[in-house]
Amino acid sequence: MAQKEGLLKRGNKSALIAAIVNTIIAIIKGTAYFFTGNVAMFAETMHSLGDAANQCFVFIGSALSKKLPTERYPNGFGRLVNLVLLGAVIIVGIMSYETIKEGYHHILHPTESTGILINISILAVGVIMESYVLYKAMKEVLHETHIEATGFNVVSKSFASLKRAKPATKLVFMEDLVATSGGIIAIIGILLSYFLGLYAAEGIASIMIGVMMFYVVGRVFLDNAKGVLGETDDDLEEQIAQLIYTHPEIKDIPALFAMKEGEDFHVEMKLEINPSLSVEQALNLKNRIEAKILEMKGVTDVIIEFEKDDGVQKWENDYMPEPG
Template sequence: DVYKRQVLESGVFVKAMQEIAHDAKLDSKGPRLILDSFRSLKQAKPATRLVFLEDLVATAGGVVAMLAVIISHVTPFHQAEGIASILIGLMMFYVVGNVFLQNAAGALGEADETMAARLGGLIMKDPDVKDISKLEVIKEGDHFHVEVEIEVDPTLTIAQADDIKDRLELQIRLQQGIIDVTIGFDEDDKIQQYVVATDET
């Protein structure tokens, strides 16, 4: 039963890694999937992160427990099982603390620099946008709230500005998880403030 449960836990763990890759829009397979799932953990949904961390502890804990049993029976080091129990307890404590902190941050709202950089590059590609004077992306759970203030040519008409707003809002809302967009305008002061990240894709 222990071995069957370990196999099941490992299967769920692999499925969680695949979900993380999906949330991060990656097409990872094999050993690459393991590395990418750890690297992209912050981009996954809270529920996916929870399952991933739980099964990471379950899988690693099972391996540690089995090794401890073998060591305690083959060698005189009978304390191995006790040490293994402590290690598994510490891993569980880490998962609970990690999930609590992430949920607390999501409930209160936290700035998301990755999404902000992505949107900044997208907005600056618009031919009518001269600069970005303000860009805030707040993440609450799986959702993002975006507030941006762009600088445009002061000679534009209200109708032209409205067209720019509609165009940008549509492009921003196409990004996954964005539910609220506020766009403001300011006249171009001829001083470039926003710099697009060089690794922006």
């Protein structure tokens, strides 16, 4: 039991906060829909419910992915978070379909909904709460990518750094971005329906929200399919190569892979060294390089293999030392 509690404490905190907030929002929106029958509110209820379930899975998956390797699973559980996220998008996909279908039916058979003050108030509160969660996700993106920012720069820099964030954080970011936008679209749809008599506007708003949810499904599916297959990180590989070439004993890098394992990285490399090095010198060099790489954010495992320099350069970069 203590081991399970320890794993849960290491889960993605942004996902946990988002799951709790979206559960509360879904209950409030669902209650409002029950009393008013507003289709835009139905879309937002489904959206928040899907996000809450999804982010709960994300939190559990990110926690379980931290489990240490076992004899049966010697490669660890890093990619488990990708598998969980692939399963989680099915939930959002179903919610998206139901949201679009309900909106389409409302466009064909528009009806006047009631309780505008209740609906607008609840949606406004939902937008504020979703904005808070989105801001927390933005801060988490910057934390994971080692970028400092304050004020409005948090917004712009988090968008620019999103690609390098962890899968779970990226999902929370995108879902809450869509949730915040969806709340605003729902409010606009209700206002158009009430004040201008455009009852189909609520159905259109529902379809727009469903389409945005499908976009998140597509993005999350593609990102995590890459993670399950084992995607390499080019930026980290370049960073490691620069570190390696600070050691003049290294003459070439025939192979270097920084493989993403869930939220962590597994690094393997083959290095060509000066043949005049003794075994002891080579071991000391290997230990120094390995220690430096393990200090990099997210790297949990490093495998280094040495070969004698064959005089044929395979890794060409601007930061390579000059010959001689």
